[in-house]
Amino acid sequence: MRMSKLYLPTLKEDPAEADVISHQLMLRAGMMRKHASGIYSYLPLGYKVIKKIEKIARKHMDNSEAQEVLLPIMQDSQIWKDSKRWDKFGPLMIKFNDRKNREFCLGPTHEEVVTDLVRDEVRSYKDLPLNLYQIQTKVRDEIRPRFGVMRGREFIMKDAYSLDIDSAGLDKSYQAMYDAYEKIFAECGLEAVSVEADTGAMGGKDSHEFMVLADSGEDEIAFCNDCNYAANVERATSQKVGIDFEIESDFEKIQTPQIKTISELEDYLEVPAAKMIKAVAMVADGEAVLALVSGEDELNEIKLTNYLQANELRAAEAEEFEELFNSVPGFIGPINLTEVRIIADQRLKNMSGAIVGANEEDYHFKNVKVKRDFEVEAFADLRSVKSGERCPKCEKGKLDIKAGIEVGHIFKLGTKYSENMDANYLDENGKAQPIVMGSYGIGITRLVAAAIEQNNDQYGIKWPKAIAPYQIIILPLGNDDEVQTKSEAIYQDLKAKGWEVLIDDRKERAGVKFNDSELIGIPLRLTIGSRSLKNGVVEAMTRENNMKTEIELEQLETKIEALFAGIA
């Protein structure tokens, strides 16, 4: 391709709208443009990368006997009501009525469509197993679209759905997808790790996320430094022990004027946070819930949501402290709190001598004993693990927490959808059984961003060669006739040999050409100038490490092959 013809509007400055490096570079390198918040147009260079990733995903899906289909974006509400997720998705799902006033949504995911599709077609155990996948646009109306394509509202996903007769079949299908995903990320040149994950709105049993580690990632992952334990902090646990103190006196009220936070209490009372109970006022689907964790811990809202099986969980607003809890912000606590569900972290089970809010402005209680002084609906794992805590698996190593970008997510759904939607097969005895399902997703557009987060420097993108928009870029420098002729000949020659080549034939200064070539990150650059041509050489640079080598013209093809083979 000639750069003079390529629609490649590069930018010199970092665009104000972009706050992470991949977002900046995707805009600067002319890969995409914003259409509306979280919605992008992919320009030729960006779409080439997407197509390369799609091709790799398709190959490994086909190799694992998944079959490609294309399912509707516009989905009938009835199937979502059947599966009981019509309300669950909330405002994340875009809903509208068609001209005949029938309710539809834009598909945020396709479990319902697949279940609906097969419930009329798959009749016998002989029709299973089956794995259907698609590469398609999804729409989710995110409350805070950000980081470019990392959290967009319209994005491309590769999603697959496995259908089996039993959970042994599901385990096999799940493993096949797990293996395929590892191959896909590896072939794309990404370092991705798999971690245990929360199942969230999908429901089901097991779940793994595939994470690309990057500081800009929105997810936090706990890794053991000794064994292979890795889990999203939404789900991670540790060997943190329970809290147990020996004070058995009755609880008593103490004055704490304007002392509202744990750290203020630590200073004022000169007592460590471990001796306090943090009470967090939450509202779950409209209902008041008080969550208790140790003063040294943080409430994990995902864990609480899962425990409550809530659709929507949020912190209480200031005015709700009185309305719903009959308490005051800064002084809320579990004692004398009626008609409020109280859920406590399991570490608190045997705690005594604790300090808690007194539900009265400027007062706390001390010497509080759990279960003696207040009732708890349940003890559950509600806290977030912290760096340095003991691994729950090997019980030896310590946990380390790193930021990551979720690029894939696989779920064992089980029979949740098939039971709700009546998708059955007849077993060998002619008895109807629910189909056992799995669901598997890769965020194709997000993967582009993740690849850039892992592969960039101050000059721009450094594409892994498997997903680079072009493999080689030729920079003819100056107006010298011989340079033009030789560059054109090399361009034609390499193209004919099957290389994907870009030639910067624009009438631009050398500096502009160098900068753009580094910005758009083509793995191999050939610089052709009149001086080096006189010496019978061209300069090659591998963008991966910005290493330059001179190549003799006669050896061009073999050297290029060698250089290309040597890079990631």
Next chain:
Amino acid sequence: MRMSKLYLPTLKEDPAEADVISHQLMLRAGMMRKHASGIYSYLPLGYKVIKKIEKIARKHMDNSEAQEVLLPIMQDSQIWKDSKRWDKFGPLMIKFNDRKNREFCLGPTHEEVVTDLVRDEVRSYKDLPLNLYQIQTKVRDEIRPRFGVMRGREFIMKDAYSLDIDSAGLDKSYQAMYDAYEKIFAECGLEAVSVEADTGAMGGKDSHEFMVLADSGEDEIAFCNDCNYAANVERATSQKVGIDFEIESDFEKIQTPQIKTISELEDYLEVPAAKMIKAVAMVADGEAVLALVSGEDELNEIKLTNYLQANELRAAEAEEFEELFNSVPGFIGPINLTEVRIIADQRLKNMSGAIVGANEEDYHFKNVKVKRDFEVEAFADLRSVKSGERCPKCEKGKLDIKAGIEVGHIFKLGTKYSENMDANYLDENGKAQPIVMGSYGIGITRLVAAAIEQNNDQYGIKWPKAIAPYQIIILPLGNDDEVQTKSEAIYQDLKAKGWEVLIDDRKERAGVKFNDSELIGIPLRLTIGSRSLKNGVVEAMTRENNMKTEIELEQLETKIEALFAGIA
């Protein structure tokens, strides 16, 4: 691929929902399933055909220097308001608000997005020409979705947008797309003809449609039997002469009790329809319009819409005859009709001695003279051409009217969008000029249906080889070990040679296998049975003509190549 694993739910019976052959066969051959009215899920076999067509389209677009992009499905209302089409599309466009209450629509087409994209990026004449294309899902909320994917609500389109500095550039871009389209349809194995077309909601100057002739087509096309004239009847004209009679007496009222239609009048008065004026009560954007054509002609609503530049044109409801026209159904006419726009077909310009409705129950006028007895806002071409009329181009040949399926449509948009949306470039003198645009579309999913309409018989589909989901199908018959072994060997062998092969390894009767292979229309079938194997032969059948030949096993590969080369 093994048919035992392929998700291919074929149907024996014609589904009740399908009324044209392509729709029946796409359902019966397990290519797709209906999700909701006009919305389909494409199953593995159907999606394979779609991908083949997309690949062919992509090749010819790339060859004509168009560049592939991917634009949003969810589009901000503002750009549609800028282009003044937000209201024009009416209920065909699905509109909704996002969670922040911003108005969006689902893209029915992408002129606005492209114009918006380039208006901030294309700065100089040096950045042009440019042609951006995409292959993507479009949504149009059709009032009567029908004929399967032929008129669906969610469908795949290949759309392209050319951007030029002037109309000479546009002419060149338009021709390049015209040529590419001819190549695409030819390579898909379709017989498509190009016809002059109405520009409709796109606006602009010239327009051509590419039509596949088929009885089930929703479009009517007028062809000259002598020259190359071909036009959609929405736009076609003919050499039909004006109507001129010599009666000069004053008009007078005649009683016509319950005689309401032209044919009833013909019988009752014993006067030919050519002597009558048909008055059609229409409502254009809420305003009353009376359209007049000869009693022997039909009003062409598209021509009237274009003349009026109306957004919405419809026939008046019965109760509106009194409200808006002060008349009665069956007896409406142009005389004494005040405050109603009257537009007459140009053939009526010199008509006299005509019979028209008297705007009074059971009465008509006779001896009416146009312009003497009533005023007309304008004379325009309002009638539909009819078979047998003289060609408007060569003036010798006669017009023939055939049904066709529109598979492609190209438009010279000119500066309509760039002027409304302020998309300018700076010319060589630094002066801002509007970009000159063209728009080009192929209905990818509709093309699948059109291919089936042109290629089928009573047994099923006969795929043109370029878009067949598989090239070869192998039918092993019976349970004979040698048949199984040999079939498997041939399957592996042909696959290794690069053929796309399906093997029917299901435990089904020979009849079922034969029927399914014909239904799904794979171009070349190899039948392997124990009797023929003993003779060292297999039976090959080319689905195109259902011709069978015996092939000696030693010659299998060369014979297959020859057979395949010989079919369309």
